[in-house]
Amino acid sequence: MTTTSAERQQAYRAKRPFAGDNGERRLQSWVSTATALALGRLARRAGTTQRAVLEQLILDADRAVTQAMSDDELDHYLALQCNNE
Numbered sequence: 001m002t003t004t005s006a007e008r009q010q011a012y013r014a015k016r017p018f019a020g021d022n023g024e025r026r027l028q029s030w031v032s033t034a035t036a037l038a039l040g041r042l043a044r045r046a047g048t049t050q051r052a053v054l055e056q057l058i059l060d061a062d063r064a065v066t067q068a069m070s071d072d073e074l075d076h077y078l079a080l081q082c083n084n085e
Helices: 005-018 033-046 050-067 071-083
Strands: none
Touching: 033 050, 050 071
16 A cells, blocks of 8 residues: 555654654744854855754754753753753
8 A cells, every 4th residue: 555645754753753862853943034044054164964053053052051060050951951841
């Protein structure tokens, strides 16, 4: 039996939370035109995808924020992430 495009897409999306090492989550957001253009430039310059640029920027920022935290501050920071999901 053949599947429709909608059925294939539904199956693909159902697998994403379990993909890779730690699963994946879908983000959807509107950004300014200037931001979108800058993201495109950064990706082209790095020879990579916009997704890869976003992931790297976000992870770098997270590392920079948590680097100087005490254990208590880090615990609080990580708890905030769990409560806002």
